[in-house]
Amino acid sequence: MNHLLTVEQLSSGEIADILKLAKEFKKGRGKPRQKQPLKGQTWALIFNKASTRTRVSFEVGIGELGGTSLCLSTNDIQMGRGETVADTARTLSRYIHGIVIRTYAQRDIEQFARAGTIPVINALTDDEHPCQILADLLTVVEKLGTLKGKKVVFFGDGACNVCNSWLFGAAKTGMEMWVAAPKKFQPGAEWVKRAAGNIHVTENVNEAAKNADVLYTDVWVSMGKEAEATERLKVLAPYQVNASVLKQAKPGALVMHCLPAYVGKEITADVFDANLKTIFDQAENRLHAQKAIMALLAKHR
Ligand code: CP
């Protein structure tokens, strides 16, 4: 593993390695003699979209692994004024040891990875959010003991980055995945085909939720889609995670949300509040999963 650009490019074995190491980092956090695989290294973060969890957990994680982090917004660097992604990659590769990028186009991080000589981590693009799904898988395995055979249902914008990464994450870990979404916001047929898993796409919320082990949702208006907000809020309203949907699921089913949450929209306040523990464990797990990702990338350089 030289980069983390997508879940699609990860093997099942690599996912297992990341989850195993993430559990070790979680267990050992704050204890003496923690491994510091980024000691003496500087990692940069480029954020071209807003972030709370990803940015803070990466900065904290880099520090805990012994490294130094620097956060750049695209407006601070010449890339914001037209310098190419490739030249930015060539330049930064002379100074730093790894980079974390949140942006719009997947092709930009791929181009960065090709032109540069340092590990690149996708911190969210319009296509995928791999760090999120690795933390989610860690959360499910912690709480349900295993991934294989568990039924996860994604409600709402099934054509978004988080759902795309989930298609691959579920397929590669042997989970059964359902997407409950209106036609316009279902995952593209090409994505489902590429994921090649036990994947079902439906407009029927109750059919999808039946006997589910995990109910998952994300915002209805992803970053960059603000102009479509009115239409999205209307069309996605029937795909809310609420008490009626939850009733169809297995007793004790996990309710997960990648956050930020818009309570009252994709999830009701009662369901969100009753599942705070899972949802914020999930947020915490971003830190542990990303430390594992960086440690493995640093090792394979
Ligand atoms: N879930 C997630 O990536 O959160 P942020 O946008 O706050 O980083």
Ligand code: NVA
């Ligand atoms: N789908 C959301 C995820 C936010 C973490 C977005 O892209 O805005």
